[in-house]
Amino acid sequence: MNAVPADFTAASLQAGSPSPLGATWTGDGVNFAVCAGGASRVELCLFDENGERELARLPLPERTENCWHGFLPAPHGIPGVVYGFRVHGPYDPSYGLRHNPHKLLLDPYARALVGKFEWNPAVFGHQPDQPTEQLNTADSAPYVYKARVVQSGFAWSEDCPPAVPWRDTVIYELHVKGFTKLHPAVPERERGKFLGLAQPAVVNYLKQLGVTAVQLLPVQAFVPEQFLAERGLTNYWGYSSLAWFAPHPEYGIEDPVAEFRTMVKTLHAAGIEVILDVVFNHTVEGNEKGPTLSLRGLDNAAYYKLDSNNLSRYVDRTGTGNTIAIGNAAARKLIIDCLRYWVEEMHVDGFRFDLAAVLGRDNAPFRTDAAFFKAVAAEPTLRYVKLIAEPWDVGPEGYQLGRFPAGWSEWNDLYRDSVRGFWRGNPGILGNFAERFAGSSDLFRASGRRPTASINYIACHDGFTAYDATAYEQKHNEANLEDNHDGHNHNLSWNCGVEGPSDDPAVIELRERQIRNLLATLLLSQGVPMLLAGDEFGRTQRGNNNAYCQDNEISWLDWHDAERRGWLTAFVRQLLTLRRYAAGLRRDTFLKGARQVDREHKDISWRHPEGHELTAADWHDANARAIGVLIGHAFTDPYGTPNGHLLFLCNAGDQPVNFRLPTPTTGVVWRIVFDTARWRVSDLGDRMGAGESCVVAPHSCVLLADGDAPSSVRSGFSLKT
Known part of the structure; x- marks a missing residue:
């Protein structure tokens, strides 16, 4: 950070530019630009490096439409300069106008802040505990944040956004x-x-x-x-x-x-x-x-x-x-x-x-x-x-x-x-x-x-x-x-x-x-x-x-x-x-409940504990607390072909539920991946075929994978932390 000049008495502003807004270090000075529609004058206020003492007030010399601007040349205008604005203009809340030059205003484009904020009556534009039409002339500068001019450079070197797909x-x-x-x-x-x-x-x-x-x-x-x-x-x-x-x-x-x-x-x-x-x-x-x-x-x-x-x-x-x-x-x-x-x-x-x-x-x-x-x-x-x-x-x-x-x-x-x-x-x-x-x-x-x-x-x-x-x-x-x-x-x-x-x-x-x-x-x-x-x-x-x-x-x-x-x-x-x-758990398109050619199961189907797909009556059963989700084509083989299924069995009731299992692909048995009711069991080891039942304990869920799932999935979750 550059040292901030201790003396701004010789500082003066040139016309500067209305763009970009904020405080911009150009290499030979700092351009200040701020939007203040309805203002009659805008002052740039310069402070010491800690933001404690106001050292100068310089009226911004130019206005382009609603933008006030000025350029502070070096050596006064350098990165590290601490500043704020005071805006003169009408104060008439009944017309939505609240200009008050006694309030030091933070630049909306401030990149870095200096000092601290304190709740003091001086920070209010109106007299506290009085009708808001009464102007408060106390100076707020000692109690509010100031802005610091920032140099934009940083050693990003090889930084590259990960750009993870949704x-x-x-x-x-x-x-x-x-x-x-x-x-x-x-x-x-x-x-x-x-x-x-x-x-x-x-x-x-x-x-x-x-x-x-x-x-x-x-x-x-x-x-x-x-x-x-x-x-x-x-x-x-x-x-x-x-x-x-x-x-x-x-x-x-x-x-x-x-x-x-x-x-x-x-x-x-x-x-x-x-x-x-x-x-x-x-x-x-x-x-x-x-x-x-x-x-x-x-x-x-x-x-x-x-x-x-x-x-x-x-x-x-x-x-x-x-x-x-x-x-x-x-x-x-x-x-x-x-x-x-x-x-x-x-x-x-x-x-x-x-x-x-x-x-x-x-x-x-x-x-x-x-x-x-x-x-x-x-x-x-x-x-x-x-x-x-x-x-x-x-x-x-x-x-x-x-x-x-x-x-x-x-x-x-x-x-x-x-x-x-x-x-x-x-x-x-x-x-x-x-x-x-x-x-x-x-x-x-x-x-x-x-x-x-x-x-x-x-x-x-x-x-x-x-x-x-x-x-x-x-x-x-x-x-x-x-x-x-x-x-x-x-x-x-x-x-x-x-x-x-x-x-x-x-x-x-x-x-x-x-x-x-x-x-x-x-x-x-x-x-x-x-x-x-x-x-x-x-x-x-x-x-x-x-x-x-x-x-x-x-x-x-x-x-x-x-x-x-x-x-x-x-x-x-x-x-x-x-x-x-x-x-199959990270799809870019919505599941349709459709069966693909040469596939035994749909991309998704909703299962009753008795083994059949849910009927209209099942969906409207207010007493039902259990549901199975058969997720088809959950994995892909090394050639990108969809294969493998997951079966997610959920029981939110207070009694065990026996779920009859659907036919796994290629006739290979289902293996339990995890069971939230038996998490402390070191080896689930459960293997089940079509037509068998899986008991799902009260308030628990079980995930099963069939034979086409990767072996690392079919082996189940480890208890190692």
Whole structure:
């Protein structure tokens, strides 16, 4: 990093260029450009290297339409310069205007942040606890982040995106801090940091587990909401964004930008993609009572949806107080530029869009052909990255699962609910379970999309972990200090007879079995599986299903659990190995229940315990708790010819079920690959022929392979950890 000049008294600005936006080092100076429609003057404010003292205010000399710009030549304009903006203009909230030069504004294009944020009355554009029409003239600069000019160079050398096809993708959702904060093999200094994820022990763990992509909870710079700070809590998850281009400072040690790039490069070398959970639906500035930190002071009406009946109020389709005005060109450009930056400069491989229904709303109801989706499709940089939608928001008609454009995949919460509901024994759910297991064609086929449009999961950051779904029937969010009113009540969980921790061996064994059932179903289903970090060893959040504000042991992964439950991690690892072997579990097209020429069985068929395919009456039997899935053409021989079958037998009831087995191919016997009720048996050794029965214990599932399956599959899962 270049040394920042201590004296800016001789500094002056030249005209500069309106493009690119932000602060750009050109080799002989820094070009500053910022959009501020409605402003009468914009000042560039320069600070010392720590962002503590304001050293100069230089009016940007030129305006091109809504863009203000100026060029600061070297030696004053160099990488490392710390800056912010002050915007002069009308302050009239009744017209949606909130300019206030007493508020230091963060550049929306800031690549790196300096200093810290403090909730002080000075950060509000209006007088706190007074009507919002009253201007607050206190200077906010001592209490807010500043931006630092960044030089774009980095030694990427041979970095190459893994470019894993969707059909082969296994996503692992993790929190940068929580994943390594307690990891014993990570040096203390790097725990909870970007560099912690680049440690060899961490990378090897991910690679050996078999995941192909890490999906990081928000790493765009964020600050906790005021109500959390007042309670001594924080926004641990990070869904309170402030600066979309800047890596969160607390995840860095000395240089978060370089350290993020190092993390990406290291994961890429191991064949692991990096997907970012991005928050483009709202910001931490909140509603009309919130602070003025960046977009609000630059051009409030251009960046936020305002209530057309009262322009001093905000439209809230996010539950956070404000909503980004994606229908406005300025907001869309900011987001597209940001996505391009993270791909081109930071080498990320994809994005998961939080509350993505907001992005399809323009100024009207949700549309598949909304302007933002068209802009993404038209951007060459984004053509080959993974795009994942959380397909809902909290506005009217906010649930849009299955309606996103071609090229997008979507979080499928119906998958989670159907699988959890089946394994807890809900009545009348066989049809839903089968539809989700087979790839959710009812949601995606009609629009010409593929099974890989469905991101399947049984647990994510929001809600119960997989273990907690077997240990709690009620949420226990008391630590959030909201009287346990926060978080949803639709958990579809079953505590196996005891609420919370238990020393009863029978309860413990049943919970372990249920976790195996859930994970086995997830990793054998069509679509793209997503694992929540720690579910592979039974991580718990102590029944908290909304741990967004818990930056502590409730949320951090306990790696002692990984040691204690190594058998479960081994089970997941072997499931993922099986998934790689079995091309029939990773299809690009939907299953049709059709019989191929010269094949004994269909590509998929649904089996009654008595051996026949399910009839209409069977599907509507509310008392049915058992189903068999015969997956045809699960493997391919060395010549690429489909062969081999898998038979997945599920019993969610409380009594054993005898499943009569179909005829295996080539007359060779069926072999048990795993049985979740007999996991501690060292050698299953079961071989069964056509017409024989396989006993499936209560609350368990069994996977069998026939003679054409690879020998490594037919030999069954090992107990070795």
